[in-house]
Amino acid sequence: MGKASIRDVANLAGVSIATVSQVLNGKGERFSDATKQKVFAARDEVGYVPNASARSLKRGTTTMIGVLVPSLRNPYFGDIVQRMQEGLPDNVSLSIMTAETATADQTVETLVAAGVQGIVVASQLSNPPAVARSLKRRGIAMVVLENHDELEDADAVYSSDTQGGRKAAEHLIALGHKHVVLLGNQVYTDNLLYRTASFKEAMAEAGVKVSEVATRNLTKHAGRAAAMAVSVTHATAAFALNDELAIGLISGLNAIGIKVPTEMSVIGYDDTDYAEFFRPALTTIEQPVWDIAKSALDLVLQRIAQPDGERQVAAFDANLIVRESTAPFA
Amino acid sequence: MGKASIRDVANLAGVSIATVSQVLNGKGERFSDATKQKVFAARDEVGYVPNASARSLKRGTTTMIGVLVPSLRNPYFGDIVQRMQEGLPDNVSLSIMTAETATADQTVETLVAAGVQGIVVASQLSNPPAVARSLKRRGIAMVVLENHDELEDADAVYSSDTQGGRKAAEHLIALGHKHVVLLGNQVYTDNLLYRTASFKEAMAEAGVKVSEVATRNLTKHAGRAAAMAVSVTHATAAFALNDELAIGLISGLNAIGIKVPTEMSVIGYDDTDYAEFFRPALTTIEQPVWDIAKSALDLVLQRIAQPDGERQVAAFDANLIVRESTAPFA
DNA sequence: ACTAACAATTGAAACGTTTAAACCTAAATA
DNA sequence: TATTTAGGTTTAAACGTTTCAATTGTTAGT
Known part of the structure; x- marks a missing residue:
């Protein structure tokens, strides 16, 4: 029995x-x-x-990699996780957990306690360098999905948010908009910080006014709820920090009688599957999910195999995908 | 060190x-x-x-629950997983894996080898009763997210696909449609079998013609690719087996100049987050994700605590949500 | 016949915990 | 004073593997 x-x-x-x-x-x-x-x-x-416990106790090694994402409800992360899963070598498995900023540190510990050999972190940690150091000291590989310069103790893979933010800005500038809104979270993560900073910088250079509208989080619902706040700025275009937000915003704008893109342009970020199918099809900044997922997996595997190599960083381009949700300022 | x-x-x-x-x-x-x-x-x-391995070796028990879903790219499953994650008791963790039909059985074994105490299965197994028996013999709890009558050895939670399929049919009938298409996978899973069977049965009773269009899978891309095949049937409405497919279909229909819902009604299934935000907003059959996720978690936890109780089944209603993608047959 | 080499198998220690039972000391009771 | 009780701590066995060194036969070489 x-x-x-x-x-x-x-x-x-x-x-x-x-x-x-x-x-x-x-x-x-x-x-x-x-x-x-x-x-x-x-x-x-x-x-x-x-018995896996006995085996890994004896061998001193599990074959589990932890993955920490903010939410699986956002298809961007669903996609990343799915792709990592698909690229997994035979004998290793993924332990997927979700954690928003507040609980991310603690969830890392849960993963460690579960015996993972390495962790891929997409969630925002409270203090990434400290966590990285602690993990390294304990011999656990870590790769972060962000661009963080002070992160000496972790490998990183990301697509350039600095580039992405700037490209979004340049697109809107080229379309002739003079007043845009930046729609985003008030709890900034490092990635979003770069994204917004470069956007604002480019806008400042071009002399375009940017109004900021904060949201509670980066969901479709938050985007929809922000529609009114966006409309009262009388801006003619909006940069939403991710596609979810953009989709929500467009839906909300629509509900209060503002047409996209004729009355307002909206550009998103991530280029999730839905961007292409939504109507109007979303103009957005593409993150190369496939490459990011693959690199993250490769890097963490590699780091596990060889803990003391040089720090590795894989940076990818973020590309503007023009579809229907943006139009010239009339 | x-x-x-x-x-x-x-x-x-x-x-x-x-x-x-x-x-x-x-x-x-x-x-x-x-x-x-x-x-x-x-x-x-x-x-x-x-050290988790040592601890669970000694204690004879891990605190891990396996979750097996077809894909995290479909927000329906992303949502289920996310909700289970959120409802998790402190000391237990989830090991999430994805597997399509072909590899589901094998993935169950991977989960077992990883030492999970229980498994929640949403993927289609090759032979669910056999797997259930095998798992039970090995003292591992299993709950399936499907309505399978012969599954004596596993608990189950589901929303009635029979009811859902019928409600979809009745809605289209009430709108006066005389010829509809059933858009779906050719590799039927048990849930989809009930869904389609009840739909066709209801349609037959009402004397409505149904044409079937198969797809390779249940993704947006497959839905879009099927648009032409759907249009040539000259049906006036379509029932897509899930929302992804419905969204894809509408997008494809649109591309070839067919307007939804004026020229063709489309109804989906699942009521994922996107259904509400898509335009036209999707008429769909709602599955109570929150209840399903919570019940599945409760049941598996309960079964782990008490392996020899009576078989438990939690069945929920599937509800019609009328939005904009369906209209009366003109 | 005697050793050497080899093939096939096993004994036993170790991995890092948990836990029941045993142990020690000092204070309390008789 | 002898004995119990209680408080505080440790001993040692066990969990199910893996793995190295040791053991047993067998066959070959001289």
């Missing part, structure tokens, strides 16, 4: 547990075929599956 | 490892305050975190 252990297999096969272990782990070059057969047969008969 | 063990804490504090263990696990009623302080201080100094 209780799960079968290696001992049950050994007894049934009439061999020692050492034999069972070696045969089942493919170290069985030296064992006779007869023995191997007996072991496999016994394994199948009792339905033996190695 | 290597991670600190309980022994390091004990040495530094000048006590035995038993003391450390007991104090740190709150069994320390009998220990003097002085000792407790020393232990805590030592723990903090060396940065000790209990």
Whole structure:
């Protein structure tokens, strides 16, 4: 009834547990075929599956990688996680957790306690360098999905938010807008900080006025709720900090009778799947999800294999995708 | 350098490892305050975190629950997972994996090997009753997110697809449509089987013609690709097996100049967040995600605590949400 | 026949915890 | 004074593996 252990297999096969272990782990070059057969047969008969705890206790290593994202409700992160999952080597598995800023540090500890070998962090930590240092000291690999210069103790992969913010700005400038709103969270994460800073900087250079409208978070609902606040600024274009927000904003704008893009242009960020399908199709800044996910996975795996290599950083371009939600200022 | 063990804490504090263990696990009623302080201080100094493998090996129990969903790219599942995550008791964690039909069985084994205590399965298994039996024999709790009558060895939670399919049909019938298309996957899962069967049954009763258009999968892209095939049927309404498909279909229809809902009505399934924000806002069948996620979590936890109780089933209603993507047959 | 080499298998220690039981000391009771 | 009680702490076994060194047969070489 209780799960079968290696001992049950050994007894049934009439061999020692050492034999069972070696045969089942493919170290069985030296064992006779007869023995191997007996072991496999016994394994199948009792339905033996190695106890993961015991194995990783002995081996001193799990084969789990933790992934920490803010929310799986945002398809951007769903996509990242999905892609990492798909690219996973056979013997390793992902432990996915979600945590907003407030609980991110604590969730990292949960992951560590669960025995992960490495962590990919997309959530905003309270103090990334400190967490990175602590993890490194404990021999756990960490790669962050952000551009943080002071992060000496963690590998990083990101697409340039500085570039993305600027491209969004330049697009709006090129369309002739003179007053835009920056729609975003008030609890800035580092990525968003770069994104907004570069946007504002570019706008300042061009002499375009930017009004800021804060939101509670970066969801569609928050975007919709902000529509009125955006409209009273009398700006002619808006930069939403992500696509979710943009979609919500457009929906809200629509509800109060403001047409996008004729009366107001909206540009998003991320280029999630939905951007293309939404109507008006979203003009947005593309983050190369596929590359980000793949690099993050590669980097963390590599760091686990070789803890003391040089710090690695993979930076990708953020690209403007022009669709229907932006138009020239008439 | 290597991670600190309980022994390091004990040495530094000048006590035995038993003391450390007991104090740190709150069994320390009998220990003097002085000792407790020393232990805590030592723990903090060396940065000790209990080794999860060793702990669960000894305790004979992990605190991990596996979740198996088809894809995190579909916000329906993202939402379910997110909600389970949010409702999680403090000491337990979720191990989320994705697997389409082909690999679902194997992924269950991966989860088992990782030491989960229970599994919530939303993916389609090759042979659910067999998997359920096998898991039960090994003392692992399982709850399936589907309505499967022969599943004696697993708890289940679902919203009635039979009801949902019928409600979708009735809505279209009430609007006066005489020829509709059923847009869906050719690899039917059990849930979808009920969904389509009841839809077709209701349509047959009402004497409405239904044309079937198969898709490769249930994604937005598949929906868009099917637009032409749908249009050539000359049906006046379509039932898409989920919202993703519906969104894709509408987008595709639009691209070939067919207006929704004036020229064709489209109804989806799931009522994901996007249904409400999409334009035209999606008429769809709501699945009570919150209830489903919560019940699934409760049930699996309960089953872990008490493996030999009566089989539990939680069934919810599926509700029609009328928005803008359906209109009377003109 | 005697050793050497080899093939096949096993004994036993170790991984880091938890926990029941045992132990020690000092104070309380008889 | 002898004995119990209680408080405070430790000993040691166990959990299920993996793995190195040791052991047993066998066969080959001289």
